[in-house]
Amino acid sequence: MVMMGEIWSHLGSAMATFMFIYAMVKQFFPYNLQGYLEKYFQKLVSFVYPYVEITFDEFSGERMKRSEVYSAIKSYLSGKSSASAKRLKADSMNNNQSVVLTMDYNEEVTDEYQGAKVWWTASRIISNSQRIAWYPNDDEKKLYRLTVHKRHRELITESYISHVIKEGKEIATRNRQRKLYSNNPSDNWYGYKRSKWSNVAFEHPASFDTLAMDSNLKEEIMNDLIKFINGKDYYARIGKAWKRGYLLYGPPGTGKSTMIAAMANLLDYDVYDLELTAVKDNTELRRLLIDTSNKSIVVIEDIDCSLDLTGQREKKKEKDTNDEKMNPVEKKAKEEEKKDSKVTLSGLLNCIDGLWSACGGERIIVFTTNYVDKLDPALIRRGRMDKHIEMSYCCFDAFKVLAKNYLEIDSHPLFEEIETLLGEIKMTPADVAENLMPKSDYDKEETCFNRLIEALKAAKEEAIKKAEEEARAKAEKEEKEKQQSIKEEKDKEQSAKQDKNDETSAKEVKENGVAAKEVQENGVIH
């Protein structure tokens, strides 16, 4: 038995090597003969070859999406390869802090599962077709091939492959360096790197602990996020794609972008920063979104500025009048610009909640804006943007977080004054933070708090002055309007009087005329 096993094992290994050699040699045959060669070769092999082979391509569905199974196998094999493969590839990880080793092309690794031995090989097939390849990697196909004895077929197809995928995903999660992606212009999608997204390591230090905002709202958001990541079964049960939309709105410097970083850190998600103005049309947008991975946050910042998706009718009117003022050269440049980006509101909505959005679960989509009122209601209705979060000016709760972040202080006698001032004055967390930041090594906490108090008082004075000016301007405007209406009233009276006078004199003229006529006709004077 042992002998047989060993024989099969050696034969398997030999055949796997033989198949490789065949794959390499085949490339040197003319393309039109390769089909015949393959057919007869397979017939011959099936007589003597007691093994099954399963291949896993890097891309699924006409290269639309990188296969998650391929990536999971890659991670699974990386552990095995470093122990047994002779030629390894090293990829840098964690911002060049460490490397991950994977088997090189045409290298072989063996694995054992419940007594069954399997062989894995990594291949890169470069097509020899006569077709002109525009880009260096266009005709390249990467795959993993699994070879196993026929008698283990069921074991392998029913449980080994799922075991590999599950373990591979766990290994990938453990080794994962989170990334911040930004979309490439589509001209680069088919180039040497052939990638729709560029990425850098995501290392933003923001967390919900350091985020300055109302503590109840913060807790509500955190609970919402945690409920979402644990909600796989719930979403499946209610028949909804496993995704959630957040709309963050508020003035500049209130922490919208910081909140996104805190979300990504809390959930351990990647971030895809989608610059809509660089997307040419709805098809491109769809392709970009399909190419995002699970466990990710897709962010569209300043949605009100991104495209013509907001307050469309008003904007259009405004634009029409602006267009009239433009000279022909400006007009042409603007038209060209418009031609460049044709992502429409309905295209964006389809991507968010149409069928395409279900092509992968565990996605969060976040829009940010400074002007929520300008957005088209269709874009932000519940179900699309499930949660609307207002990031507002700094409250006392938020100040305490900033004092802790910047000065490591929980309480201070000046807190009371600051609380009163923050109740009266609107200041963004960004401005409060700037005042709290020590400007030199000698800056004590008291100096920082006093600086903030001065800034708040100055802002208060400014606000009072502004309010007074506005009140004065309003009063002046009202007085002007009053004077105007009095004048109009007077003019009206004057003109009514004038009309009356005119009428009387006309009547007199008429009467005098009649009298004169009578005198003329009758020679009578009454």
Ligand SMILES: Nc1ncnc2c1ncn2[C@@H]1O[C@H](COP(=O)(O)OP(=O)(O)OP(=O)(O)O)[C@@H](O)[C@H]1O
């Ligand atoms: N709520 C906050 N908590 C902690 N830090 C904050 C907060 N708001 C602002 N900050 C600080 O101010 C800086 C600017 O904030 P951020 O970029 O998040 O504002 P934003 O709301 O995204 O502004 P914009 O609308 O201009 O994009 C951040 O680097 C951060 O240090």
Ligand SMILES: [Mg+2]
């Ligand atoms: Mg921002």
